[in-house]
Amino acid sequence: MNKLPGKTVERLSEYRRQLLGCLAENKSYIYSHDLAGLLHITAVQVRRDLMLIGYSSVLRKGYDIRELIDTIGRIIDYDEGLNVAIIGIGNLGRAVTGYFRGKRSKLNIIASFDTDPQKVNKVISGVKCFHTQDMEKMIREMDIRIAILTIPADYAKSMAEEIVRHGIKGILNFTTVPLNVPSGVYLEEYDMITSIEKVAYYVKENKV
Amino acid sequence: MNKLPGKTVERLSEYRRQLLGCLAENKSYIYSHDLAGLLHITAVQVRRDLMLIGYSSVLRKGYDIRELIDTIGRIIDYDEGLNVAIIGIGNLGRAVTGYFRGKRSKLNIIASFDTDPQKVNKVISGVKCFHTQDMEKMIREMDIRIAILTIPADYAKSMAEEIVRHGIKGILNFTTVPLNVPSGVYLEEYDMITSIEKVAYYVKENKV
DNA sequence: GAAATATTGTTAACTTTATAACACAAACTC
DNA sequence: GAGTTTGTGTTATAAAGTTAACAATATTTC
Ligand SMILES: NC(=O)c1ccc[n+]([C@@H]2O[C@H](COP(=O)([O-])OP(=O)(O)OC[C@H]3O[C@@H](n4cnc5c(N)ncnc54)[C@H](O)[C@@H]3O)[C@@H](O)[C@H]2O)c1
Ligand SMILES: NC(=O)c1ccc[n+]([C@@H]2O[C@H](COP(=O)([O-])OP(=O)(O)OC[C@H]3O[C@@H](n4cnc5c(N)ncnc54)[C@H](O)[C@@H]3O)[C@@H](O)[C@H]2O)c1
Numbered sequence: 001m002n003k004l005p006g007k008t009v010e011r012l013s014e015y016r017r018q019l020l021g022c023l024a025e026n027k028s029y030i031y032s033h034d035l036a037g038l039l040h041i042t043a044v045q046v047r048r049d050l051m052l053i054g055y056s057s058v059l060r061k062g063y064d065i066r067e068l069i070d071t072i073g074r075i076i077d078y079d080e081g082l083n084v085a086i087i088g089i090g091n092l093g094r095a096v097t098g099y100f101r102g103k104r105s106k107l108n109i110i111a112s113f114d115t116d117p118q119k120v121n122k123v124i125s126g127v128k129c130f131h132t133q134d135m136e137k138m139i140r141e142m143d144i145r146i147a148i149l150t151i152p153a154d155y156a157k158s159m160a161e162e163i164v165r166h167g168i169k170g171i172l173n174f175t176t177v178p179l180n181v182p183s184g185v186y187l188e189e190y191d192m193i194t195s196i197e198k199v200a201y202y203v204k205e206n207k208v
Numbered sequence: 209m210n211k212l213p214g215k216t217v218e219r220l221s222e223y224r225r226q227l228l229g230c231l232a233e234n235k236s237y238i239y240s241h242d243l244a245g246l247l248h249i250t251a252v253q254v255r256r257d258l259m260l261i262g263y264s265s266v267l268r269k270g271y272d273i274r275e276l277i278d279t280i281g282r283i284i285d286y287d288e289g290l291n292v293a294i295i296g297i298g299n300l301g302r303a304v305t306g307y308f309r310g311k312r313s314k315l316n317i318i319a320s321f322d323t324d325p326q327k328v329n330k331v332i333s334g335v336k337c338f339h340t341q342d343m344e345k346m347i348r349e350m351d352i353r354i355a356i357l358t359i360p361a362d363y364a365k366s367m368a369e370e371i372v373r374h375g376i377k378g379i380l381n382f383t384t385v386p387l388n389v390p391s392g393v394y395l396e397e398y399d400m401i402t403s404i405e406k407v408a409y410y411v412k413e414n415k416v
Numbered sequence: 417g418a419a420a421t422a423t424t425g426t427t428a429a430c431t432t433t434a435t436a437a438c439a440c441a442a443a444c445t446c
Numbered sequence: 447g448a449g450t451t452t453g454t455g456t457t458a459t460a461a462a463g464t465t466a467a468c469a470a471t472a473t474t475t476c
């Protein structure tokens with residue numbers, strides 16, 4: 001499977017999440033337009049995405065939910081799973097970690113790192129917290145490849161450099177600081193303020 | 209100013225955030241390529257966005273940071289400001305609220321709503337928490353137009369319907385539940401799992 | 417003060433992403 | 447069992463978004 005459009009990758013993740021919800025409701029088939037409705041997109045978009053990953057429906061019955069979940073998994077998951085660490089287990093770090101727990105996935109948050117002695121060596125949101133001093137050791141020992149950055153902005157830059165040195169290959173950065181990573185490391189950033197300002201813009205312009 | 213591309217709106221928000229950071233460092237001018245660097249995009253992109261909003265630089269000195277911040281504000285902000293409420297002041301709600309505080313903006317989180325008696329009537333992350341029973345009254349009284357949904361998934365659907373009835377015009381939905389809003393209400397959704405799965409995909413494919 | 421340099425604004429070309437069009441096949445319909 | 451319906455896979459078309467190209471102009475250099 002060579003290079004899916006980035007947007008398709010995002011939607012595959014969302015399809016799967018919604019499909020898992022459907023499974024929980026004991027459905028076993030779903031039509032493209034129903035799946036589309038869950039994501040607020042068009043049925044054509046769904047069919048096109050699924051075409052790209054080569055998945056075919058049972059004609060006129062829609063897509064086999066369980067099979068589709070597996071197919072998506074084969075595309076976007078790392079076979080053996082990938083280990084993830086949270087760096088900075090404050091409010092946001094706990095929200096992320098708690099959210100992940102229970103959600104099955106090949107992605108496991110298996111450690112958090114913090115400097116606060118109140119937190120170090122405790123289990124927080126179901127995940128053991130280590131001191132950042134031990135980061136190098138733990139990242140290698142636990143084979144952690146992805147880090148989620150939820151520390152105060154001031155430390156973000158040097159922290160990013162450090163974890164990249166220790167072998168992290170992907171970073172989801174929630175701090176507002178512009179990070180620079182070497183090629184070979186994938187960086188994704190998200191800022192809620194952008195989302196809310198966008199909402200505000202459309203509310204203001206009254207465009208919906 | 210008629211209908212900017214959605215992506216441009218997002219970037220304007222990001223430009224402003226970075227520009228405010230620059231102001232804090234006592235810079236007063238910035239070149240397109242420097243601003244671009246902060247967002248990991250190209251200088252051309254920056255120039256094109258700023259062209260769209262009709263802002264011109266002082267030639268060869270770059271953009272006047274303070275002026276640009278104001279110009280962006282005139283485009284994306286609501287003149288009198290817009291009031292925002294957090295619904296569900298748990299881990300994520302507190303993270304969002306705390307993050308907003310101090311960030312100047314025409315967007316003010318002025319209330320939170322929850323059902324937990326431990327939280328109601330307390331000030332949490334600097335914002336007063338009200339009981340959801342009083343939501344209708346408070347939304348109208350405080351002229352709240354935008355809501356951020358951070359409640360357990362099960363309640364999301366009915367909550368969305370309720371707040372729309374009470375006059376909310378924009379929703380930022382962090383629950384994983386597919387919401388349906390009537391036209392006239394703008395809905396934005398975000399899911400961290402999508403972000404992380406995307407990171408994982410690119411790490412796996414080793415495309416950077 | 418002519419030449420070189422740096423940086424912008426804008427049009428045009430390109431790429432990516434989304435939508436539309438439509439032929440096709442299973443499953444009803446009568 | 448011919449005809450309609452329904453929902454798909456795919457190719458074609460359009461829209462959105464990005465990058466490239468380049469003329470224009472203030473500043474520096476010599
Ligand atoms: N992008 C977004 O949408 C968004 C939203 C909310 C918060 N944030 C940002 O996320 C970060 C965390 O926010 P929060 O509300 O969880 O803050 P917080 O203060 O609750 O948590 C920060 C945590 O990081 C720990 N920490 C501090 N320095 C550290 C270091 N050098 N190494 C490791 N850990 C360290 C602290 O002990 C604390 O546990 C902030 O930078 C905030 O601005 C971003
Ligand atoms: N989209 C994302 O990226 C993302 C990330 C983290 C969490 N989440 C989701 O956000 C939600 C909140 O997560 P959290 O970690 O803050 O959970 P939490 O349990 O810490 O907080 C939930 C809060 O909602 C309150 N609440 C419960 N029922 C309510 C109701 N009917 N009306 C008003 N308030 C009510 C609770 O009292 C609590 O304060 C969950 O649905 C979670 O799945 C989404």
